[in-house]
Amino acid sequence: xxxxxxxxxxxxxxxxxxxxxxxxxxxxxxxxxxxxxxxxxxxxxxxxxxxxxxxxxxxxxxxxxxxxxxxxxxxxxxxxxxxxxxxxxxxxxxxxxxxxxxxxxxxxxxxxxxxxxxxxxxxxxxxxxxxxxxxxxxxxxxxxxxxxxxxxxxxxxxxxxxxxxxxxxxxxxxxxxxxxxxxxxxxxxxxxxxxxxxxxxxxxxxxxxxxxxxxxxxxxxxxxxxxxxxxxxxxxxxxxxxxxxxxxxxxxxxxxxxxxxxxxxxxxxxxxxxxxxxxxxxxxxxxxxxxxxxxxxxxxxxxxxxxxxxxxxxxxxxxxxxxxxxxxxxxxxxxxxxxxxxxxxxxxxxxxxxxxxxxxxxxxxxxxxxxxxxxxxxxxxxxxxxxxxxxxxxxxxxxxxxxxxxxxxxxxxxxxxxxxxxxxxxxxxxxxxxxx
Numbered sequence: 364x365x366x367x368x369x370x371x372x373x374x375x376x377x378x379x380x381x382x383x384x385x386x387x388x389x390x391x392x393x394x395x396x397x398x399x400x401x402x403x404x405x406x407x408x409x410x411x412x413x414x415x416x417x418x419x420x421x422x423x424x425x426x427x428x429x430x431x432x433x434x435x436x437x438x439x440x441x442x443x444x445x446x447x448x449x450x451x452x453x454x455x456x457x458x459x460x461x462x463x464x465x466x467x468x469x470x471x472x473x474x475x476x477x478x479x480x481x482x483x484x485x486x487x488x489x490x491x492x493x494x495x496x497x498x499x500x501x502x503x504x505x506x507x508x509x510x511x512x513x514x515x516x517x518x519x520x521x522x523x524x525x526x527x528x529x530x531x532x533x534x535x536x537x538x539x540x541x542x543x544x545x546x547x548x549x550x551x552x553x554x555x556x557x558x559x560x561x562x563x564x565x566x567x568x569x570x571x572x573x574x575x576x577x578x579x580x581x582x583x584x585x586x587x588x589x590x591x592x593x594x595x596x597x598x599x600x601x602x603x604x605x606x607x608x609x610x611x612x613x614x615x616x617x618x619x620x621x622x623x624x625x626x627x628x629x630x631x632x633x634x635x636x637x638x639x640x641x642x643x644x645x646x647x648x649x650x651x652x653x654x655x656x657x658x659x660x661x662x663x664x665x666x667x668x669x670x671x672x673x674x675x676x677x678x679x680x681x682x683x684x685x686x687x688x689x690x691x692x693x694x695x696x697x698x699x700x701x702x703x704x705x706x707x708x709x710x711x712x713x714x715x716x717x718x719x720x721x722x723x724x725x726x727x728x729x730x731x732x733x734x735x736x737x738x739x740x741x742x743x744x745x746x747x748x749x750x751x752x753x754x755x756x757x758x759x760x761x762x763x764x765x766x767x768x769x770x771x772x773x774x775x776x777x778x779x780x781x782x783x784x785x786x787x788x789x790x791x792x793x794x795x796x797x798x799x
Contacts, residue, residue, distance in 0.1 A: 364773050365404060367749020367781065370395060370411030392753065393746055400427025403770040403778075405751060414778040416752040416766045421581065421613045421727075424640035425682055426767035432644045435681035436674060448671035450479065455673035459680040466687040467622055475635065475652035478660075481667035482647030482675075484612035484638035485513025488575075490651040490665055491634045492517050492537075495573035495606045498657055503569040505557070505605070507543040507576055509583030509757060512610055512636075521575055523583065524757070539568055543580065544592040554595035561603055571605040573634070578624035578724075581613040584756030585722050585729040585763055593628040606633040606657070612649075616640035617768050619725035620696050622687060627724070633657065641675070643682025648675035696768050699775055700725040703764060706779045710786060717790050728764050730786075735759040737789065744785040750778050762786075 374396040379387075395407040403426055405413045418424065425432065445453055460477065468475060480486040496502055506512070506521040513519060519528060520535035528535060541560075542553035560566040574596060580586040600607040609632040614624035616639065625632055634657070638649035647669065686692045707721035707730050719731045732738045735758035742762070745752055755763045762782065766775060 364771065364777070365412050367414055367777070368410075368412045369747060369749045370407050370409035372409075374408060389753075392742065393751055402426040402429075403767050403774045411749075413746070413749050413751050414766075414774060414781070416750060416764050416778050416782075418765050418767050419645055420639065421618055421765055422639040422645050424616050424618060424768045425643050425686065426769045427645075429644065429682075429685075429769070431685045432678045432681045436644065436678050439674070439677045444677070445673045447669065448673055449668065450666065450671055453671065453673055453676070455676040455680075456671065459676040459683075462680045462683045466683045471622075471626065473652075474655060476655050476658045478651045478653070478665075479670040480649050480651055480665070482638075482669045482672060483513070483649055484610075484636065485515040485518040486667060487612065487636040487638050487649040487651045488512045488518040488521070488610065489515055491608050491636050491653075492521070492573070492575075493665060494651070494653060494657060494660065495608060495634060496537075498606065498659060499572040499604065501570055501572035501605075502537055503539055503571050504537060504608075505539050505541055505571045505574045507541055507580075508546045509543055509580050509586060510575070510577060510610075511580070511582035512575065512612075539571070543576075543583070543586055544588050545586065554592050554599070557596070558599055561599060571600075571603060573606040573608050574600045575608040575610060577610045577614060578628055578630075579614050579619055579727050581727055581763065581765070582755050584731065584761045585727060587619075587722060587724045588628065590628045593625075593630055597630050597632075600633075608632060608634040608636065610636045612636055612638045614727065616643075616682075617686070617692055617696055617725075618727050618765075620700065621693055624724075640682075642672075642679045643685075644675075644678040646672060646675040646678055648672055648679060692768060696725050699768075699770070699772065700728070702772065702775065703728050703779070706776075706783070707764070710783055714786065714790055717793060718786070722761075723764075726764075726766060726768055729755065729761045731756065731761045733760070737793065738762055740789045740792075741782070741785050744789060745781055748781045748785060750781040750785075752778075752782060 373394040397405050398408050399406045403415055405415045480490045509523050512521040520538045541557050560568045578588050597607050609625045611623055615637050635652040642648035711718045711721040711730050717733050721730050723729050738754045738760050755761045
């Protein structure tokens with residue numbers, strides 16, 4: 364295993380500062396010029412090596428440049444394979460669809476149509492919202508506090524984060540916000556509150572076209588829904604004639620254990636959104652799944668130029684063949700997820716009240732600190748020691764571990780050692796300041 368060996372000095376960023384928009388954010392957290400990646404490692408232009416606990420926000424579940432997926436793409440390129448096919452019939456898409464049916468749908472007893480949307484998760488969410496409203500003839504969609512669904516206007520309306528919403532610079536409508544599980548504390552049953560609101564004709568809550576939820580709110584603070592709560596929400600959707608949309612953009616492709624996060628909760632969504640690691644190699648690819656009877660868009664009624672990314676189909680098919688024809692990866696995620704949970708729980712127990720709790724599921728877990736400022740210090744120090752990790756939650760107070768699913772156990776432990784060491788050093792400083 365390589366050793367984390369961060370470069371000491373930031374690179375020259377003159378061309379970025381001169382030409383690129385100031386909206387960029389990750390480069391401010393991790394000020395290095397990265398040139399390559401392999402497995403769970405990132406390397407910068409000065410030769411620095413970093414363990415990657417970010418995985419491109421979950422777009423690299425199988426790590427950087429997995430050799431099987433890379434070989435499939437290189438072979439396809441060598442044959443002058445079609446790069447983009449709109450929604451033409453292409454061999455690359457045919458092979459992906461056949462493998463998705465074989466490895467994902469049939470073993471799970473799922474009957475979904477797959478709609479290729481534009482290349483991002485937000486495109487998938489937009490298609491899901493539009494379809495739900497078209498099917499039901501209703502406009503209102505129920506979404507949840509701390510949810511994140513994308514930055515285009517429809518998806519942004521369903522997103523809770525105030526700063527991101529303010530970027531729209533115009534009203535964001537069509538959404539009613541309800542409390543996610545635990546939002547008001549453990550004593551308040553938010554499913555019961557929603558049920559009461561739906562049952563009361565004077566609550567002011569319009570009949571919903573859909574209820575949209577994440578099984579684990581990655582950006583919202585690594586809040587994991589329980590099977591009991593999620594099941595209640597699904598029952599309410601059915602009772603109200605609303606469609607259940609499960610956003611699997613970050614939790615899908617094995618991130619929380621099984622291929623879909625909803626499998627562990629016993630849900631059967633009407634519509635599912637997928638993106639991020641769907642291509643396996645980080646190539647843009649998003650899809651919306653829905654029950655066959657919901658397939659009512661007229662030809663061309665919802666389209667996008669880049670819905671036929673053949674390179675992504677090729678690597679996506681290779682990923683399904685490599686990782687999802689058996690349960691090997693699921694078992695690996697369960698094992699490493701248990702190790703991760705134990706380490707994070709120990710950190711939380713050892714450092715209260717500065718660390719409030721550990722939370723999450725599978726390989727999407729984190730620890731909630733007492734403030735975003737404290738978390739930011741840990742992130743900076745961890746990066747200086749060779750670990751890339753980000754914060755999440757309403758105040759960026761949750762340190763979110765999202766390492767590649769294929770990370771070696773020694774690499775996972777090494778990254779957690781860096782995280783623990785950075786946390787402890789920051790807390791020593793914090794206690795010293797408190798005493799003074």
